[in-house]
Amino acid sequence: MTNNLQKKERTAVSSNPILAVENLSKSYGDLRILKDVSVAIEAGDFLVLVGPSGCGKSTLLGCIGGLTEVTSGNIQIDGQDVTHTDPAKRDIAMVFQSYALFPNMSVGDNIGFGLEVRKVPKAERDKKISQVAELLKIEPLLDRAPAQLSGGQRQRVAMGRALVRDPKLFLFDEPLSNLDAKLRVTMRTEIKRLHQRLNASIIYVTHDQIEAMTLATKIVVMKDGVIQQVGTPREIYDTPANIFVADFMGSPAMNILVADVTMDGLMARIEIAREDGQEPLILYDPNPGEGIASRPAGALKIGLRPEALTDLGSRSVNAEQQFDCLLDVVEPAGSDTFAVIRLGGTEVTARMHGDVDVNSGDTVPICFDLSKISYFDPKSGERL
Template identity: 60%
Template sequence: MSFLKITNLRKSYGALEILKDINIEIEEGGFLVLVGPSGCGKSTLLNTIAGLEPITSGEIAIRGRSVAGLPPSQRDIAMVFQSYALYPNMTVAGNIAFGMEIRGVPKDEREKAIKQVADMLQIGHLLDRKPSQLSGGQRQRVAMGRALVRNPQVFLFDEPLSNLDAKLRVDMRTEIKRLHQRMKTTIVYVTHDQIEAMTLATKIAVLKDGVLQQFGSPADIYNNPANMFVADFMGSPAMNLLQAKVFQNGDGLAVALARPDGEPLKLSVAHAPAALGAYRDKEVVFGIRPEALTDPDGADRNARALVEGDCLIEVVEPAGADTFAVTHLGGKEIVARLRADVPITAGQNARLAFNLDKAVFFDPQSQLRIA
C-alpha cells in the first residue's frame, strides 16, 4: 500500500486552476521530489499536503488515512521552509525545542531530543547561539533539527537550499541525502533545480503549468522522458532536440539530420521503437543527450548501436573533467560531451560517435515521445 497517495487533486483560486488532476503515490521511506520551473504549482502542491492550502477536489491520504480536510496540526507532518523561519530572540536550542515545549514534552525528553539531532546535524557547538550569529548553512541545519525532533510521518522541504551559495548547496544536498539514508523517513521535497532532483529522489514528479508531465524514478525520467519538456528540463547540459527526417534504410529505418553546409548526416537507427515506422518519410524530433554524442574513442563500447559521422565544430569549451563541443545539426546548435584530453579544434571537422541506444524520438506536433 502507498504511504502517501495523491489522487485526482485539483486546486483553483476562483476561475484560475493551479493544479490539474494530480496523481502521485510514494512508498514509506521514499524521497519524492517535486520539480519544475517557477509557477508550475510545485509549492502549492506541497502546501496542500501540509494542510496550508485547502484543495478544491481530489484526495490526499497518508498511510491510508485521508488528511484532505484536516488542519496541519493533525497531519503528523513537519515542514522545512526556504526562509528558515527561526525565532531571532531564541537560541538554537530554544528554536529546536519550541515545538516540543508547546506540546508539553517533559524537559528531560526535550534535552535528549535536542542533543540527538544536534549530534546528527553537527550543530552541538551552536546550541547557545542566536540565529543572527549563524551562517546560512547553519541556520538551515537548525531548521532541519526543529523538524527532526517532531519525528513526523512525513517531512516536507520547500526549496530549502535556494538561499545558499553553490558550494554550500552541494554540501547540504549531501547532508540531506545522508540524513534520509540514516532515518529512512518519507520526504517530499520541492526544488526548481533538476540536479537536486536527480541526486536526492527515489521518485520525481515533473510539473509544468499545474499539470503532471511525468512521474517515475530519476533514471526513467532522464533516459525515457515522456515529452519534449521533460527531455529539455531534466539534464545539464540539456538533451539535444533536433529536427530529423525518417526514411527506409534497407530492412530498417534511418534518420537524416540537416547540416549547414553539404549533405545531411544520415544515421541508421538499429532497435528503433516500433511506432517510429509510422513516421517513415516524415519529420520527427530526434533527442540525444550530450554524453551519448562523443568522440569515437570515448564512446560506450557496450552500446549496440554506435554510428559515427563528421561534424563541423564551432565552439570548444574545456570544462575540467570533460570537453564540450558545439556543432550544428538538424537546424539547431547542439552539444557533444567529449573526453577532457581529446584533440579537437574549433572551425574544423571532427568525427563524432552517436550512441543511438540512448536516442529518443518525439512527435513534432504533440511533443510526446514516440514509444
C-alpha cells in the same frame, strides 16, 4: 523518534502509500494552478517535485501540508483523509527556504520549540534535541543564537527542528535556494545521507533539476499545473515522456533534432540535414522499437543526450557512426569539454573528453551513440 536514531533500520514498503494525492485541483478565481493532480509515494520514498517557476509545485506542497486549501480532490497521509485537516494534526514537518528560526531563541530552543508546544517533558525534550544535534553535527551550536550561524548551519537547525518531531512526512520547500553553489552541494549530500539513515518519507520541492536527479528516489516533473511524468531519476533521464521533460531534465539538456526516419530492414534510417550544402548525416538505429518500425516514413523529432555525441577516444562508442562536424563553440568544463554543433537546423551539444584538444572553428570526427535515442511526435511532442 527512537533512541537509536542513527541506526534506524529501513522498513519494508507498506502496501498502503504514506501519501496519496488524488485528482487534486487548486484555483484562485478563474486561474487554475493545479489541474487534477494525482501522485502517491510509499514509506521511505524521497519524492522530488520539480519544474519551472509557476508550474504549481509549491502550491501542491502547500496543499499537502495544509497551508493551502484545496479546491477539489483528496489527500491521504498514511491512509487517513487529511484534505481539510489542520496542518498541526497531519503529523508532518516542514523545512522552508527562509529557515524561519526564532532570533530570540538559542539553537537548542529553536530545535525543541515544537516539542515544548506539545508539552513534551523537558528531560525527554532535551534527549531528543541532543540526538538530533549529534545526527546533524551541530552539538557545539546549541547555545548560540541564529544570528551567529552561517547559512548552512541555519539550514541544519531548521532540519533539526523538523527531525526532532519524527513525523510521518517531511516537506521541504526549496530549502537550499538561499545557499551559495558550493554549500548547496554539501547540504544536498547531507540531506541524502539523512534520508538513507532514517528511511524518512520526504516530499521536496525544487526548480533545480540537478537537485532532483541526485536526491530523489522518485521524481514528479510538472508544467502549468499538470504532471508531465513520474519516474525514477534514471527513467526520467533515459526515457522522457515528452519534449518538455527531455529539455528540462539534464544539464546540458537533451538535444532535440528534426530528422527523416524510415525503416531499412530491421533498422531505422535517420537522416539529419546539415548546413552549407553539406551531405546529410545518415545514422542507423538497430533497435528502433515497434512504435517506430510500424510508423510510416516521415519527419520525426529525435532526442540525443550530449554524451551520445562525443569524440572517438573518450568513451565506448560505435566508430562506424562518426562524421566530421564543425565546432561552433567550445566550452571546457574540467572533466568534460562541451562543443556546440549545428545540425538539423538547430544547435546541439556534444560532450567530449576533458583532455580533448579542440577549438572553436575546428572540424573534428564526432561519434553518434544511438543506444538511448528518443523519438517524439513532431506535433504533440509526446514520446513514441
